Amino acid sequence: MIYLDNCATTKPDREVIDMMMKALVHDFANPSSLHSFGHKVEREIEVARKNVAALIGANADEIYFTSGGTESNNIAVHGAILKNRRSGKRIITSAIEHASIGDQFKHYKELGYDVCYLDVDSTGAVDVEKFKEAVNEDTILVSLIYVHNELGTVNNIKEFFEIAKSKNKNILCHVDGVQAVGKIPVDVKDLGCDTLSFSSHKIYGPKGMGALYKRRDLNIESLVIGGGQERGLRSGTENVPGILGFGKACELTKRDLEKRLSHAKEIKAYFLEKLRDNLEDYKINTPENATDFIISLSILDIRAEVLLHYLEGDEIYISTASACTSNGTHKSNTLKAIGLSDKYAEGTIRVCTSKDTTKEEIDIFVEKLVKYVGEIRKIMRG
Numbered sequence: 131m132i133y134l135d136n137c138a139t140t141k142p143d144r145e146v147i148d149m150m151m152k153a154l155v156h157d158f159a160n161p162s163s164l165h166s167f168g169h170k171v172e173r174e175i176e177v178a179r180k181n182v183a184a185l186i187g188a189n190a191d192e193i194y195f196t197s198g199g200t201e202s203n204n205i206a207v208h209g210a211i212l213k214n215r216r217s218g219k220r221i222i223t224s225a226i227e228h229a230s231i232g233d234q235f236k237h238y239k240e241l242g243y244d245v246c247y248l249d250v251d252s253t254g255a256v257d258v259e260k261f262k263e264a265v266n267e268d269t270i271l272v273s274l275i276y277v278h279n280e281l282g283t284v285n286n287i288k289e290f291f292e293i294a295k296s297k298n299k300n301i302l303c304h305v306d307g308v309q310a311v312g313k314i315p316v317d318v319k320d321l322g323c324d325t326l327s328f329s330s331h332k333i334y335g336p337k338g339m340g341a342l343y344k345r346r347d348l349n350i351e352s353l354v355i356g357g358g359q360e361r362g363l364r365s366g367t368e369n370v371p372g373i374l375g376f377g378k379a380c381e382l383t384k385r386d387l388e389k390r391l392s393h394a395k396e397i398k399a400y401f402l403e404k405l406r407d408n409l410e411d412y413k414i415n416t417p418e419n420a421t422d423f424i425i426s427l428s429i430l431d432i433r434a435e436v437l438l439h440y441l442e443g444d445e446i447y448i449s450t451a452s453a454c455t456s457n458g459t460h461k462s463n464t465l466k467a468i469g470l471s472d473k474y475a476e477g478t479i480r481v482c483t484s485k486d487t488t489k490e491e492i493d494i495f496v497e498k499l500v501k502y503v504g505e506i507r508k509i510m511r512g
Contacts, residue, residue: 131445132491136332137279137309137424137482138449142375143334149378150336153371161368162359171370178377185380186307186326187317188343194360195373198340199308200230201353202327205342205363207234207273209350210302210325211243214270217300220244221271222264224256226280226464231273231306244268252468253417254283261290265297272303276310276326280451280464280480282416282424284314291322302348308332308340312383312390313421318343325350330372334485335379339372390485394422397483397492401425404496409503413474415465425481428465428474432506437479440502446495449480 133141142150153174159165161172176190183190196202211221223235225247239245246264248256256274265272272294277284291303305326310316312333318326325348330339344350344363356365383390405412405427415426429437434450441448451464465475481495 131447132495133447134481134483134487134491134495135447135449136484136487137480139331139337140334140484141486142331142336143379143382145382146335146375146378150371150375153374157370157374161370162357175368175370175373175377178373178380181377181381181384182341183343185316185384186311186328186343187319189346191361192318192343192346194342194344194363195368195376196327196340196342196364197338197369198331199228199306199327199329200340201364202329202340202342203228203230203273203304203306204234205350205353206304206325206327206344207231207271208353210271210273210304211238212351213349214300214302218268218270220246220266220269221273222246222248222261222269223273224248224250224275224285226250226254226278226467227273227275228279228306228308231275235273250283250467253419254278254281254415254464254468255417255419256285256290258286258289258293262293265294265301267298269294269298269301272301273306274304275306276316277307277313277421277424278464279309280424281426281468282309282420282422284310284419284421287323288321295322309421309424312387313394313423314391315387324348330376330379333379333383336372336375339369339376341376386485391422393485393487394483397487397489398422398425400489401481401483401492401496404492408496408500412477413470415468415470415478423483425483427479427481428470429477429479429503430474431510432477432503433510434477434479436506437477437499437502440506441495441498444498446498449482450478451480 159167159171180190183193294301302324305323307326307328311328324345326343331337354365411430413428
């Protein structure tokens, strides 16, 4: 099997699995229990919290465990709007956000909020000058994606938030960091954000697990009212195996990040070289200011869905877009937003490499890709 859909999810690391198995078999107590067994598990959760915090330059008490990036985004956006609702009605995001942000802003637009969807340039990046024009005295929230989930584009989050805070220090700034953490260095203190979301299963941890960074002196309301877990921000019995597995994934990511980034750069360069030598009539949508783990590729005169199914016959797995836009529920508007013509857009695939991707796998993938593109083109052009 050649797995190149690592933006959708990654294969859990062996050490992560071992940590989760230990939690399931031996550390199964409820961390809210008053006995020593519960306290032991609670202490292990706090070790995991420190590892999660260290990966993004946060303090441990600024990390809240959630079920994933979508829930973290919902808590942050909903909480920010409720907190600032008496100060204004304008909320700002980009036109090509993940559905867990975009659909929330659509919901608040229906409730009467002044929603500003910032256009992006041909690389998928938000324009600084347009952002300056958009931020006004009525603005209460800015939420921007850090690394775009389809293109890999890296937004200059720090600059945007400095602009926002210079106009009004009470504007709350949220980062969707789901595709950023583990793919580029992330430091929440340097970014100047109030909240940041990220997810376990994008960094070789378990699914159904994520975290929200919330600045220590920021108080926002919870979406879930209950037993007061996670200091009241996210009530419910803790997913101990998930938390401990997530903590281990963050520990490994921090330890190996430079090596992983270097490997991704090498693999991307090798892949692009193989494409240049073997494939005709295609475009790379991923710009220079991007993570090396994501390559958006548009191939002329094919249907991406057809190519995907050809490849999966050889157990080669890619994506046509992000996993959250390719299931028919949400249609991606990213390619239209960057000005890609329909003839290229319908042949767009997303290739996401991992720390384990090899050049040998890229050789096989490109060989099969060229073969099947040729077969599909014969049918479509014929």
